[in-house]
Amino acid sequence: MNVSDSTLLVLLLLATLGVIIHNNTVTVAILVLLIIRLTNMDNCFPWIEKQGLNIGIIIVTIGMLAPIASGRITTYTVLRSFVHWESLLAIAIGIVVSWLGGRGVSLMSSQPSVIAGLLMGTVLGVALFHGVPVGPFIAAGLLSLLIDNNLNF
Incomplete structure (x- = not known):
């Protein structure tokens, strides 16, 4: 083979x-x-590897912002999120997770050898714990905290 x-x-x-x-x-x-x-069409793979992540993040961001754009989430609701402790906690967690995701993307770029393990962990998390496949970036960010002190953030 x-x-x-x-x-x-x-x-x-x-x-x-x-x-x-x-x-x-x-x-x-x-x-x-x-x-x-x-x-x-193997000649597409370098482009997919280079641009796929950016395109995916754009699509996910569009999906996340669509309720604001459609008016389902109002300006009042957005502004009110800065008042309640649950929303402030959600904002803080969103910041930390975004930071971890950024570290994860950097780690996967600099150490592609970890990608297979992260993907398998994500697939197993989806299969065994009914997770969703957004974990590799956050998992890589957590991994970067444990194994790579050279990422600049």
């Missing part, structure tokens, strides 16, 4: 796991990557 075959095997295994755990997000993402692999 050559490297290409083993890569396809890993992707198929992860796609199967995605179907078994009923995680459409992971399954669709892997199937898109499989289609790119199987249609010999």
